Amino acid sequence: MMTTSTVGRINAVLTRVPSASVGTSALCQRRGVPTSVSPVRVTFRQARQQKIGNAVVQPFGGKRSLRVSASSDAAADAEPKKRVLVPIADGTEEIEAVTVIDVLRRAGAEVVVASVEPGRKQVVCSRGVRIEADIEVNEVAGRGAPTWDMIAIPGGMPGAEHISDHIKLHSVLQKHFQAGRPLGGICAAPAIVFEQKGFLEGYAATAHPAFVDELGGSLQEKTGYEKARVLVDQNIITSRGPGTSLEWALCLVEQLFGKEKAEEVAEPMVVQPLNPRQKTQFEWRLNED
Numbered sequence: 001m002m003t004t005s006t007v008g009r010i011n012a013v014l015t016r017v018p019s020a021s022v023g024t025s026a027l028c029q030r031r032g033v034p035t036s037v038s039p040v041r042v043t044f045r046q047a048r049q050q051k052i053g054n055a056v057v058q059p060f061g062g063k064r065s066l067r068v069s070a071s072s073d074a075a076a077d078a079e080p081k082k083r084v085l086v087p088i089a090d091g092t093e094e095i096e097a098v099t100v101i102d103v104l105r106r107a108g109a110e111v112v113v114a115s116v117e118p119g120r121k122q123v124v125c126s127r128g129v130r131i132e133a134d135i136e137v138n139e140v141a142g143r144g145a146p147t148w149d150m151i152a153i154p155g156g157m158p159g160a161e162h163i164s165d166h167i168k169l170h171s172v173l174q175k176h177f178q179a180g181r182p183l184g185g186i187c188a189a190p191a192i193v194f195e196q197k198g199f200l201e202g203y204a205a206t207a208h209p210a211f212v213d214e215l216g217g218s219l220q221e222k223t224g225y226e227k228a229r230v231l232v233d234q235n236i237i238t239s240r241g242p243g244t245s246l247e248w249a250l251c252l253v254e255q256l257f258g259k260e261k262a263e264e265v266a267e268p269m270v271v272q273p274l275n276p277r278q279k280t281q282f283e284w285r286l287n288e289d
Helices: 004-015 025-030 044-049 073-077 094-106 159-165 167-178 189-195 242-257 259-269
Strands: 040-042 055-059 066-070 083-088 110-115 122-124 130-132 150-153 183-186 230-233 236-239
Touching (some): 083 094, 094 110, 094 183, 094 242, 094 259, 159 189
Parallel strands (some): 150 183
Antiparallel strands (some): 040 066
8 A cells, every 4th residue: 555655756756747647536546546646657767767665667558658657555455366275295296386386376376385294395306306385284284274265286106195194284185175165186196185085076087197097986087087188077176197287277277267367377378279270390299199
């Protein structure tokens, strides 16, 4: 939120720009700017020379000028961020972990990475990559534990086993599942974590080819879904492995924020469409036939 001193500094800038183009009060209100402070045009040099508290400098139309508008922390706080827990362990699959963390953060989610390893935040992944978690999982487990909009579990061995065996995390997962909130798993996680905890009973699910035969606690799981790259059955979202982790992560974005947000995140990442155009000369593309 803007302080009185910030507004004063912005007003001081306005008095030094004689050719200012003042916007309407309605425009100011829509952008969260106090009506006593209007957007103005300033040159790039003036914008560089003036530091205007929490004000932000934005492009103004197509001309070489800038719009100075006051940022509104209150507007940003109006809708809380979606919170996602990503537990990791020694032996976690690093591609799956980093991909889901990155993509969800691109979408605007608050992703909390939690190590299940006792007494340390750093884990050594399945191919030797080291990841520093934000917290230890014990900090968000037990009495007074926070709720999550989604929990996403990467695979990898023995990482999936470590995650499944963590006693305090089990209660977090159980509570989350019973509340019907989105729960994502990939690679070994659907078989080693979800299946063993009874989370897949009656749900369609898939997993890594090496683990898909371990699914089977219900008839629904046996209905030929194992070759699907990503499956969504109500609040359970499962996928196959490192090569499907980007699709899985984008699917999680869609579950949290909607299809439009998933497409918005995917576009600048140059994600290959599901129905790609015909391959051209010199172009390499993985053959999935």
